[in-house]
Amino acid sequence: MTDPETLADRVQEGDLRIHELEDHADHDTAAAARRLLVERESGTDLEAIGDYAFDAERAEPNIENMIGAAQVPMGVVGPVPVDGGAADGDHYLPLATTEGALLASVNRGLGVIRSAGGADARVTKNGMTRAPVFRVAGVAEAAETVDWVSQNLEALAEAAESTTSHGELLDIEPYVVGDSVYLRFAYDTKDAMGMNMATIATGEACELVERETPASLVALSGNMCSDKKPAAINAVEGRGRSVTADAVIPGELVEDRLHTTADAIAEANTRKNLVGSAKAGSLGFNAHAANVVGAAFLATGQDEAQVVEAANTITTMDAREREDGTTDLYASVSLASLEVGTVGGGTKLPTQAEALDVLGLRGGGDPPGSNADALAEIIAVGALAGELSLLGALASNHLASAHEDLGR
Ligand SMILES: CC(C)(COP(=O)([O-])OP(=O)([O-])OC[C@H]1O[C@@H](n2cnc3c(N)ncnc32)[C@H](O)[C@@H]1OP(=O)([O-])[O-])[C@@H](O)C(=O)NCCC(=O)NCCSC(=O)C[C@@](C)(O)CC(=O)[O-]
Numbered sequence: 001m002t003d004p005e006t007l008a009d010r011v012q013e014g015d016l017r018i019h020e021l022e023d024h025a026d027h028d029t030a031a032a033a034r035r036l037l038v039e040r041e042s043g044t045d046l047e048a049i050g051d052y053a054f055d056a057e058r059a060e061p062n063i064e065n066m067i068g069a070a071q072v073p074m075g076v077v078g079p080v081p082v083d084g085g086a087a088d089g090d091h092y093l094p095l096a097t098t099e100g101a102l103l104a105s106v107n108r109g110l111g112v113i114r115s116a117g118g119a120d121a122r123v124t125k126n127g128m129t130r131a132p133v134f135r136v137a138g139v140a141e142a143a144e145t146v147d148w149v150s151q152n153l154e155a156l157a158e159a160a161e162s163t164t165s166h167g168e169l170l171d172i173e174p175y176v177v178g179d180s181v182y183l184r185f186a187y188d189t190k191d192a193m194g195m196n197m198a199t200i201a202t203g204e205a206c207e208l209v210e211r212e213t214p215a216s217l218v219a220l221s222g223n224m225c226s227d228k229k230p231a232a233i234n235a236v237e238g239r240g241r242s243v244t245a246d247a248v249i250p251g252e253l254v255e256d257r258l259h260t261t262a263d264a265i266a267e268a269n270t271r272k273n274l275v276g277s278a279k280a281g282s283l284g285f286n287a288h289a290a291n292v293v294g295a296a297f298l299a300t301g302q303d304e305a306q307v308v309e310a311a312n313t314i315t316t317m318d319a320r321e322r323e324d325g326t327t328d329l330y331a332s333v334s335l336a337s338l339e340v341g342t343v344g345g346g347t348k349l350p351t352q353a354e355a356l357d358v359l360g361l362r363g364g365g366d367p368p369g370s371n372a373d374a375l376a377e378i379i380a381v382g383a384l385a386g387e388l389s390l391l392g393a394l395a396s397n398h399l400a401s402a403h404e405d406l407g408r
Pocket residue numbers: 099101102103104105106107108109111257258287288291386389390393398399402406
């Protein structure tokens with residue numbers, strides 16, 4: 001018998017483990033059995049969690065012990081006007097969030113950017129990193145290991161790239177701390193965010209390092225990568241895509257649409273995003289880049305834990321005087337470590353794939369890597385719009401009233 005009730009009974013009797021149900025029933029039945037079990041044990045009703053719009057089997061690579069889906073509202077902002085290295089033209093940007101006023105804000109910022117003639121955006125660096133840590137006897141062995149690595153980059157690339165038909169090893173940066181050696185491998189992972197790809201490839205290269213040097217692998221990730229933690233190395237060296245977007249907004253547009261002046265926004269940015277962040281010891285010199293990145297990540301199937309890395313964004317806003325005496329606003333965001341993909345991970349799930357379709361970026365690009373570059377550029381322009389609108393609201397003292405009207 002493979003009905004949900006029988007399966008739930010068998011788990012409760014200790015006859016089956018909760019993560020084995022897919023071996024005894026199809027994926028949707030297994031999820032229903034787990035829901036039933038949780039409902040019985042917690043006295044809850046999981047009707048909404050169980051009301052999902054895709055075959056549970058499609059989510060098999062993405063989740064274990066599935067009981068249903070968390071449904072986050074999704075909206076669109078835009079069109080986003082981007083003149084990029086990979087992205088071009090106008091795109092609606094899907095964003096999923098529970099924060100009222102966020103889409104209104106980004107939409108307002110995009111409207112201003114559109115009226116100003118659009119934004120430029122470029123990916124300036126690309127490299128997904130994985131940094132294993134090795135044990136050595138001391139500094140002499142550490143130097144021997146680092147030396148061997150620097151002289152054998154080709155052999156290490158051959159080993160790493162034997163595990164992937166898309167990934168390319170770009171560089172290995174060594175770091176030594178006493179008897180620990182960290183090798184920060186950086187890969188061009190094309191249209192994949194690349195964390196699985198880079199991890200598998202680095203595992204293969206590590207076997208060669210262990211064979212040829214005195215170093216012993218302690219952990220395939222030694223936190224110099226640095227994945228899913230705030231880290232200065234990502235802010236300085238980059239991780240995934242380093243992407244910058246900018247726009248020049250005429251002063252009259254700032255006044256008409258953001259209800260303030262270029263000077264007031266520039267001052268708010270300096271005192272808040274630069275000085276305030278410095279005083280707070282923040283790694284993020286921005287207002288809320290993580291808001292746009294997080295909402296875009298949820299909508300398009302990115303790994304949401306990597307919003308951490310995108311939070312190190314630096315926002316600049318400068319008042320630029322024109323010859324006619326009026327003042328424009330130069331606005332930019334630089335996201336040093338935006339980790340995005342259009343293949344792999346959560347991008348294949350039905351709603352996430354549809355969201356990528358809205359951008360015209362589902363799947364691999366031509367040439368490979370161009371779709372992920374374009375996604376990074378579009379998200380960066382979304383973040384720029386969010387910064388403009390929020391700084392405008394702060395400079396005109398509209399933040400609290402906006403959230404009274406829209407956010408509750
Ligand atoms: C709320 C607004 C936009 C009103 O701003 P407004 O200028 O009074 O709005 P408006 O009614 O004149 O409309 C202007 C444009 O905004 C957009 N817009 C306006 N309403 C909507 C809507 N319902 N749905 C979609 N789009 C909307 C739309 O583009 C519209 O243009 P139109 O299309 O009409 O020509 C403005 O006050 C604002 O942006 N406030 C800032 C809110 C914000 O950015 N919140 C983000 C979260 S804050 C946070 O989480 C982080 C924080 C604050 O803690 C970080 C930190 O420490 O800084």
